[in-house]
Amino acid sequence: MKIFLHLIKDGLGAALIGGKRYHFWMGALTLLMLFGAFCYSVQLQEGLAVTGMSDRVSWGLYISNFTFLVGVAAAAVMLVLPTYVLKDTDFSRAVLIGEGLAVAALVMCLAFVVVDLGGPARAWHLIPVIGTFNWPNSMLAWDVLVLNGYLFINITIPMYILYTRYRGKTPDKRIYIPGVLISVFWAVGIHMVTAFLYAGLPARPFWNNALLGPRFLASAFAAGPALIILVLEVIRKYTEYSIADTTIRKISMVVTVAAQINLIMLFSELFKEFYFPTHHSSSAVYLYFGLDGKNALTPWVYTALVLNIVGTGILTLNSLRKNFKWLSLACILLFIGIWIDKGMGLIIPGFIPGPWGKVVEYAPSWVEIGVTLGVWAMGCFVFTVLVKAAIPIETGKMRYKGS
Amino acid sequence: MxxxxxxxxxxxxxxxxxxxxxxxxxxxxxxxxxxxxxxxxxxxxxxxxxxxxxxxxxxxxxxxxxxxxxxxxxxxxxxxxxxxxxxxxxxxxxxxxxxxxxxxxxxxxxSKDAHQDVLYGYAFNISKCQGYMDCINACVQENNQDRSSEMQYIRIHEHQNGQMNFENADDNFFHEVPASGHFYMGTQCYHCENPPCVEVCPVEATWKEKDGIVVIDYDWCIGCRYCMAACPYDGRRFNWNEPQVPEQEVNKDQHYLGNRLRKKGVMEKCTFCVQRSRSGKNPACVEACPTGARIFGNLLDPESEIRWVLENKKVFRLKEDLGTEPKFWYFMD
Amino acid sequence: MVCLILVLAACGHHEDAHLSVPQKLKKEANQPVKYTVDVEDQLAGIKKVLVQLGDSLEDFYVPARTTQLKSFPCSNCHTDTGLKPTGKPEKAHWDVHLEHASIQTMECQTCHDVSNPEQLLSITGKAISLDHSYQLCGQCHSEQIKDWKGGAHGKRKAGWAPPRVVNTCVECHNPHKPAFEPRWPARLNTQSLKQDKE
Known part of the structure; x- marks a missing residue:
């Protein structure tokens, strides 16, 4: 226990040390978090009326980001699986980063759910045993379970590994491998459950399709590792933590395959919606062409489409993928493309047109954008602190010195 | 401590x-x-x-x-x-x-409970409705709905003859009614026998009572709005702001699951006026309708009016293909 | 064993689950209901009379008409026999203009008994009490009277619970001008209007 406290102290100490750039980064994040907190206080005071949401479009930017980030969190498994199970050492240096990313993404997910609640003070009703938990009926109850479970797993495994390393020992495989195996299935689980949250609603034909779950996985396994590649590039540029080229190459293969599958599924969806458009295609029509002269999402979705196609194209070409500049560009394109596609491009058109055909558009308010930025800043902050603390332990610079 | x-x-x-x-x-x-x-x-x-x-x-x-x-x-x-x-x-x-x-x-x-052998059902005569919207006013007053956002559980859709496509209907018309060449159709919560909204609520803050009324515990709702996304009928409303009802207009005869005052951040919806229906009265909309287009009663009673309508008129329900089993039927003269 | 129970439970569940509400009602709800609720207190002060239509499935009531009419009995004015009133005859019934079917079909005497204004007359000249005016309307409006009897036309008094007291035709329709007047809707939702325009 004492050693653990020391680990926390040393870790936080490590997070406080850094260059000018680092302090500027953390300072900016703190400012954004404060701004987000202010916006949230406005929302708490006035109610969700200060957001752009309405009875017509009752989920907006918050739930869009939540959906996207569940995917990012799930993607950590792409690194975990080969490292621990297939004993592919190439990934081992990236895996802690991936898990840190998962933790940060999950923290953001939970934060986005909380800020979306009308009565956050009553959120304790969601706690099993103390509240009433509508399990197994409600997919949201499932989501609460799997997200928190995944967060727990992704905190304990790296914590155990770091803790043993900190003490100068080697982590015992018999202890962490079962946990890793669980987390592999769990990662797929969190994303499928989140997809089912939407796919299970016959009221919203745009979501109510069997492809939603698989597409969630494909897009997650493109966007998540794409982000990891970008993060690894930053880390190896600015810290002494070395990451081999082959690691990034391998991850880029994961991104490539996932992005290709994602595109195939997207075209399959588009075919179904537009070959013979029915009443159930109205949302897709709104998204891609606009309805009743309202087309706020159209430019977004075409941007996403172009970004996805170009990004996947770059990755598919061997010569470009092997060039780190092109690779980074492709990763940025894909990340943004999927963020639009899976967030705004999925959640909002699900509500348009409404059950009785009403087309009311949605645009986030400044309060909503502020809170969203704040939550993202919090995620980045958490991730930076985790990575800052983990790197010296991994590199062996930080060890328990005894009392 | x-x-x-x-x-x-x-x-x-x-x-x-x-x-x-x-x-x-x-x-x-x-x-x-x-x-x-x-x-x-x-x-x-x-x-x-x-x-x-x-x-x-x-x-x-x-x-x-x-x-x-x-x-x-x-x-x-x-x-x-x-x-x-x-x-x-x-x-x-x-x-x-x-x-x-x-x-x-x-x-x-x-806190009156459901009566034995009662299952509420509702029928709406689309030949009779003239689009006067008296039902909406009565509903708003009876159920203490937020005046500031002009919340209304009921919507009256004005359809053009020759089709029943809601996308082409108008639910906020303001001209002399009935407009020629049009017919009118009211929608509200249908109190489905198989309600998707109840299924999805993560905290069981909404459920179906023994008499078939789908209710909400306003104090237990956490405001996630999942039920709203799950409802295929636009039956649910959310309090985006603190609801406001002038004190002198507050209906003081309330039910815990019905028209008691709500707070911001919770769901609400039509309860078939549970505070009225459980004392034998008709919901406010039924009482207010000047044309008799709205019929309410006990489905379990083979001699009730609602049963007569189901058995003798040509009735239909909306989005029956979803399997939600609304207890709200439409019919024509 | 457990599996068997589960399978059985699942089957049992399914058998009922595929039935729609109307199917279930037809199958299960055929017995008259013993009510634990009524609207007698709501009906206090309303004099009700039993509906006489001969072929009614069950007893139901209409509110008495004669107790509601302001100038009833007619002998208040018509003190002499016949239609000749005392006082100022030109002021009486001045507001009645018949707008009910064409003049070929309907005139005052189609329904009113010239010799006894306190009662109505059927087509064949049989007396009908003002309390049972629905019998008169039902002569032509046979579809409506059928729906009214069953409950698809008209309005209940007080509530859905027993006893069943139903408005008579003339409580909603002016017999001299039975059509509903066009008018403007009772409200306009300005918030919704704003939302649509955005």
């Missing part, structure tokens, strides 16, 4: 609020239930707040403390569906007292 306990007791003595209504002591004397832990956890904050409160305003000390106690108890109460009869009466007593303390007038909140 120990500290705050002492504080609570000493405060109770000093301010002479240690009378029979002392909520803090009630909390301690009450047999610890499953929420007991949480209650105690928050008690530190509460006693501190109470102490500050009573020291600041000497005159209203006792009142505000009693109020704070009640608010406190209200915050930690359970799900209405799972409450015992006593617990239900307790919370209703608190709600009535709180309203009196806050507004100086009395409300009457009922």
């Amino acid at each position: 120990e500290n705050s306990k002492n504080q609570a007791h000493s405060c109770g003595g000093q301010c002479s609020c240690g009378s029979k209504k002392d909520g803090v002591n009630q909390v301690f004397e009450k047999k610890s239930d499953r929420r007991g832990m949480l209650k105690q956890l928050g008690l530190g904050f509460f006693t501190a707040a109470a102490a500050v409160n009573s020291s600041c305003s000497v005159t209203s000390g006792e009142d505000s403390k009693a109020k704070a106690d009640m608010n406190w108890e209200e915050y930690f109460k359970g799900n209405y569906k799972l409450m015992s009869k006593e617990e239900r009466l307790e919370t209703i007593g608190r709600l009535e007292r709180l309203y009196e303390v806050n507004n100086g007038t009395k409300i009457n909140v009922s």
Whole structure:
């Protein structure tokens, strides 16, 4: 226990040390978090009326980001699986980063759910045993379970590994491998459950399709590792933590395959919606062409489409993928493309047109954008602190010195 | 924790609020239930707040403390569906007292249960409806809906003859009605036998009562709006802001699951006017309709009017393909 | 064993689950209901008379008409026999203009008994009490009277619970001008209007 406290102290100490750039980064994040907190206080005071949401479009930017980030969190498994199970050492240096990313993404997910609640003070009703938990009926109850479970797993495994390393020992495989195996299935689980949250609603034909779950996985396994590649590039540029080229190459293969599958599924969806458009295609029509002269999402979705196609194209070409500049560009394109596609491009058109055909558009308010930025800043902050603390332990610079 | 306990007791003595209504002591004397832990956890904050409160305003000390106690108890109460009869009466007593303390007038909140052998059903005659919208006004007044956002459970859609496509209908018309070449159709919560909204609620804050009415415990709802996304009929409404009803317009005859005042951040919807229907009355919309287009009654009674309509008229329901089994039928003369 | 129970439970569940509400009602709800609720207190002060239509499935009531009419009995004015009133005859019934079917079909005497204004007359000249005016309307409006009897036309008094007291035709329709007047809707939702325009 004492050693653990020391680990926390040393870790936080490590997070406080850094260059000018680092302090500027953390300072900016703190400012954004404060701004987000202010916006949230406005929302708490006035109610969700200060957001752009309405009875017509009752989920907006918050739930869009939540959906996207569940995917990012799930993607950590792409690194975990080969490292621990297939004993592919190439990934081992990236895996802690991936898990840190998962933790940060999950923290953001939970934060986005909380800020979306009308009565956050009553959120304790969601706690099993103390509240009433509508399990197994409600997919949201499932989501609460799997997200928190995944967060727990992704905190304990790296914590155990770091803790043993900190003490100068080697982590015992018999202890962490079962946990890793669980987390592999769990990662797929969190994303499928989140997809089912939407796919299970016959009221919203745009979501109510069997492809939603698989597409969630494909897009997650493109966007998540794409982000990891970008993060690894930053880390190896600015810290002494070395990451081999082959690691990034391998991850880029994961991104490539996932992005290709994602595109195939997207075209399959588009075919179904537009070959013979029915009443159930109205949302897709709104998204891609606009309805009743309202087309706020159209430019977004075409941007996403172009970004996805170009990004996947770059990755598919061997010569470009092997060039780190092109690779980074492709990763940025894909990340943004999927963020639009899976967030705004999925959640909002699900509500348009409404059950009785009403087309009311949605645009986030400044309060909503502020809170969203704040939550993202919090995620980045958490991730930076985790990575800052983990790197010296991994590199062996930080060890328990005894009392 | 120990500290705050002492504080609570000493405060109770000093301010002479240690009378029979002392909520803090009630909390301690009450047999610890499953929420007991949480209650105690928050008690530190509460006693501190109470102490500050009573020291600041000497005159209203006792009142505000009693109020704070009640608010406190209200915050930690359970799900209405799972409450015992006593617990239900307790919370209703608190709600009535709180309203009196806050507004100086009395409300009457009922907890009347479903009657035996009653399953409510509703039929809407699309030949009769003329689009007057008297039903909406009656509903808003009866159910204490937010006036500031002009919330309305009912919508009347104006369809052009020759089609029944809601996308081409207008639900906010304002011209002389009935407009020639048009017909009118009201929508509201259909109280489905197989309600998707109930299925998805993560905290069981909404459920189907024995008499088929789908209700919401406004104090248990966390405001995630999943039910809203799940409802194929646009039957649910959310309080995006603090609902406002002028005091003199508040309908004081209330039901816990019906028209009692809501707060911001919770769902609400049509309850077939549970406060009325369980005393044998018709919902406000049925009573207000000047054309007799709305029919309400007991589906389990083979001699009821609603059963006669189902068996003798050509009826239909909306989006029957979803399998939600609405207990709301449309028919024509 | 457990599996078997589960399978059985699942099957049992399914058998009922595929039935729609109307199917279930037809199958299960055929017995008259013993009510634990009524609207007698709501009906206090309303004099009700039993509907006489001969072929009614069950007893139901209409509110008495004669107790509601301001100038009833007619002998208040018509003190002499016949239609000749005392006082100022030109002021009486001045507001009645018949707008009910064409003049070929309907005139005052189609329904009113010239010799006894306190009662109505059927097509064949049989007396009908003002309390049972629905019998008169039902002569032509046979579809409506059928729906009214069953409950698809008209309005219940007080509520859905027993006893069943139903408005008579003339409580909603002016017999001299039975059509509903066009008018403007009772409300306009300005918030919704704003939302649509955005």
